[in-house]
Amino acid sequence: MMKQKHLLGLEHFPADDLAKIIETSFSFKEILDRPIKKVPSLQGKTIVNLFFENSTRTRISFELAQKRLSADTVNFSASSSSLKKGESFKDTVQNIEAMKIDAVVMRHPSPGSSLHLTKYIDSVVINAGDGTHEHPTQAILDMTSLKERFGKIEGLKIGIIGDIAHSRVARSNIYGLNKMGAEVMVCGPPTLVPYDIQSLGVQITHNLDEILDWADAINVLRIQLERMDRGLFPSVREYRNLFGITNERLQKHNKEIVIMHPGPMNRGVEIDSAAADGKSAIILDQVLNGVASRMAILYLFLGGNQNES
Amino acid sequence: MNLKKIPKKLLLRGGKILDPTLDKLKKADILIEKNKIAAIGSKIKDDNASIIDCNGLVITHGFCDLHVHFREPGQEDKETLATGSLAALAGGFTRVCAMPNTSPPLDSPEAINFIVDKSVDCPIFIHPIGAVTKNQKGEELTEIQGMIKEGAVAISDDGIPISDAQVMRLALEYTSMFDIPVINHAEDESLRNNGVMNEGDNSIRLGLKGNPSLSESIMIQRDLELANLVNTKIHIPHVSTSKAVSNIKRMKKINPKITAEVTPHHLYFNDQALSGYNTNFKVAPPIRSEDDRKALIKGIKDGTIDCVATDHAPHTIEEKEDLFDMAPFGMIGLESCFGVINKILDIPINLIIKLITKSPREIMGFNNNLFEIGSYIELTIVDPNLEWVFNKNNIYSKSKNSPFIGETLKGKVLYTLSKGYLADLNTIN
Numbered sequence: 001m002m003k004q005k006h007l008l009g010l011e012h013f014p015a016d017d018l019a020k021i022i023e024t025s026f027s028f029k030e031i032l033d034r035p036i037k038k039v040p041s042l043q044g045k046t047i048v049n050l051f052f053e054n055s056t057r058t059r060i061s062f063e064l065a066q067k068r069l070s071a072d073t074v075n076f077s078a079s080s081s082s083l084k085k086g087e088s089f090k091d092t093v094q095n096i097e098a099m100k101i102d103a104v105v106m107r108h109p110s111p112g113s114s115l116h117l118t119k120y121i122d123s124v125v126i127n128a129g130d131g132t133h134e135h136p137t138q139a140i141l142d143m144t145s146l147k148e149r150f151g152k153i154e155g156l157k158i159g160i161i162g163d164i165a166h167s168r169v170a171r172s173n174i175y176g177l178n179k180m181g182a183e184v185m186v187c188g189p190p191t192l193v194p195y196d197i198q199s200l201g202v203q204i205t206h207n208l209d210e211i212l213d214w215a216d217a218i219n220v221l222r223i224q225l226e227r228m229d230r231g232l233f234p235s236v237r238e239y240r241n242l243f244g245i246t247n248e249r250l251q252k253h254n255k256e257i258v259i260m261h262p263g264p265m266n267r268g269v270e271i272d273s274a275a276a277d278g279k280s281a282i283i284l285d286q287v288l289n290g291v292a293s294r295m296a297i298l299y300l301f302l303g304g305n306q307n308e309s
Numbered sequence: 310m311n312l313k314k315i316p317k318k319l320l321l322r323g324g325k326i327l328d329p330t331l332d333k334l335k336k337a338d339i340l341i342e343k344n345k346i347a348a349i350g351s352k353i354k355d356d357n358a359s360i361i362d363c364n365g366l367v368i369t370h371g372f373c374d375l376h377v378h379f380r381e382p383g384q385e386d387k388e389t390l391a392t393g394s395l396a397a398l399a400g401g402f403t404r405v406c407a408m409p410n411t412s413p414p415l416d417s418p419e420a421i422n423f424i425v426d427k428s429v430d431c432p433i434f435i436h437p438i439g440a441v442t443k444n445q446k447g448e449e450l451t452e453i454q455g456m457i458k459e460g461a462v463a464i465s466d467d468g469i470p471i472s473d474a475q476v477m478r479l480a481l482e483y484t485s486m487f488d489i490p491v492i493n494h495a496e497d498e499s500l501r502n503n504g505v506m507n508e509g510d511n512s513i514r515l516g517l518k519g520n521p522s523l524s525e526s527i528m529i530q531r532d533l534e535l536a537n538l539v540n541t542k543i544h545i546p547h548v549s550t551s552k553a554v555s556n557i558k559r560m561k562k563i564n565p566k567i568t569a570e571v572t573p574h575h576l577y578f579n580d581q582a583l584s585g586y587n588t589n590f591k592v593a594p595p596i597r598s599e600d601d602r603k604a605l606i607k608g609i610k611d612g613t614i615d616c617v618a619t620d621h622a623p624h625t626i627e628e629k630e631d632l633f634d635m636a637p638f639g640m641i642g643l644e645s646c647f648g649v650i651n652k653i654l655d656i657p658i659n660l661i662i663k664l665i666t667k668s669p670r671e672i673m674g675f676n677n678n679l680f681e682i683g684s685y686i687e688l689t690i691v692d693p694n695l696e697w698v699f700n701k702n703n704i705y706s707k708s709k710n711s712p713f714i715g716e717t718l719k720g721k722v723l724y725t726l727s728k729g730y731l732a733d734l735n736t737i738n
Contacts, residue, residue: 112586
């Protein structure tokens with residue numbers, strides 16, 4: 001069992017429980033290699049996937065994790081704008097809880113929405129991304145993937161490259177990696193990597209070669225093309241020239257750098273196909289570990305019985 | 310609160326009188342007859358008078374708040390002139406200036422007249438502030454003279470900054486004919502960038518959009534330069550940043566017509582208070598850093614900031630129960646004001662009282678001779694040393710959006726005497 005009732009973020013999450021989730025992820029990964037990939041751990045538990053923001057892989061990943069644990073699942077998708085027209089957030093979630101459920105997995109565009117949800121319902125809340133705040137399950141699967149690759153997390157140097165300011169993946173990774181004893185450096189243009197980000201316990205650089213030189217692994221974030229309208233960076237071409245991960249750029253550094261990406265990728269923007277599909281990339285391992293880590297999370301937070309598996 | 314008419318004869322016995330125009334405490338009794346001060350002196354005896362025992366209490370001017378939102382007309386679910394008046398009485402306020410960002414806004418002589426007419430029966434004095442521009446759009450000036458004639462005491466598009474510098478110049482220039490203050494909600498909207506809290510390490514942590522302190526200081530500097538050009542009274546509302554205090558301090562040296570206010574919440578909290586995403590802390594301008602908070606207190610002590618105003622901004626529970634980035638900006642402040650500033654400001658009681666009596670009355674040109682024989686009663690009686698926990702029962706506003714709920718405050722209003730009414734705050738809801 002976990003010390004905290006909900007998984008809202010990693011900023012205030014205990015390090016030992018975080019380590020336990022990562023360890024448990026490996027046990028569940030074994031199950032995914034079996035011919036029959038289903039265990040009865042969460043039989044009889046009902047989980048609602050509440051997605052107020054579009055998502056393909058996170059939702060499918062959670063749903064697969066739930067099904068493989070034999071939980072009953074219900075999906076709810078709504079753009080927050082349609083919700084705004086009528087029923088309030090509070091009414092919506094209280095109505096759903098009134099139907100007797102055990103947990104809610106929620107993605108929502110507002111920062112703090114998962115904490116907000118805990119004020120109105122008694123079920124376990126798993127944050128699947130709350131605006132630009134946190135995305136703890138992504139960070140946990142990223143750390144699981146790092147541990148799988150390196151055999152450890154402590155002492156690793158991890159670079160995060162891209163739009164740090166608006167990234168929940170970056171925040172959760174920074175908190176989690178710091179807790180597990182890794183060092184973090186972030187890189188991107190100053191408009192996407194504000195000075196105040198230092199207070200999270202990271203080094204900052206605006207020079208891609210500096211971070212490539214330093215890092216054991218890099219996590220390349222998706223550049224949201226719509227941000228260009230706001231003038232945060234001038235063009236895809238210029239972004240790619242400064243921060244794009246290409247094999248030519250990587251080869252300059254004469255060492256192996258493990259490459260991660262939370263997806264979905266903009267090939268040819270933040271990362272080139274040759275780099276994304278190369279042997280140093282663990283991007284598809286991340287996807288599989290996502291299912292395993294989410295199984296571990298649901299199992300540990302919903303109090304399943306491991307003996308049954 | 311027990312609200313009733315002031316008895317025909319009322320003796321305030323044994324209290325200390327604090328006349329904010331004189332700066333000293335004097336022990337004396339006050340005899341009130343037919344809502345006017347009949348006598349002030351030691352050991353007044355009148356067997357026919359009702360008596361309030363004021364031993365250990367301070368009797369001073371009724372408080373004056375030159376920045377409230379009473380939401381009428383149009384948003385009566387949040388507040389009305391009647392419920393706002395009760396909130397004022399609970400906080401010791403006998404006189405308030407109501408901002409025009411109602412629905413529709415107070416942007417015409419007729420709208421000003423509506424407020425004046427409707428507040429006649431309210432137990433406090435409510436002075437409307439007229440909009441600067443039609444429909445608060447920041448484009449065309451309103452009929453300022455017509456609004457003043459109906460009772461407007463200042464003009465402001467509060468809530469919405471006047472972004473166009475030329476419009477602001479024209480507003481200041483035109484208003485220089487009338488000797489009333491122009492008040493601009495000072496936030497540069499482009500720099501504010503839809504921020505919902507102070508920009509800094511906590512906005513980064515919470516993933517909430519930051520509003521930098523520069524959005525305020527740059528706008529204030531623009532407005533002060535313009536005011537200097539045209540020689541008009543300008544009043545800066547809810548100053549929140551250290552940089553703005555510096556700008557005001559510098560410009561005040563060359564322009565005596567500048568005045569400034571600060572809110573109790575900006576004096577009391579810093580942006581670390583937002584960590585739980587409590588929407589009651591969401592306000593414009595935002596709660597700033599600890600350095601800013603300290604600079605505001607210093608600004609009060611050195612006279613850069615003239616007065617305290619609450620920016621009492623009621624919103625319904627449903628609105629404030631929304632997610633942080635969706636919930637409206639604003640908090641109520643009338644009921645908690647005195648206990649908050651008396652706790653947080655380490656200055657003598659006479660200076661604290663001045664911030665909510667003499668100073669705001671001077672800025673608005675209201676009568677400050679409230680202790681003369683024959684004066685119409687407008688007094689507040691406080692226990693400056695009482696420590697108490699502010700809770701929902703102390704709130705009389707129609708809305709309950711206060712971040713002070715649960716805070717221990719120091720100093721409590723016990724009686725407010727206003728417009729012929731006696732509000733007794735010894736009993737709660």
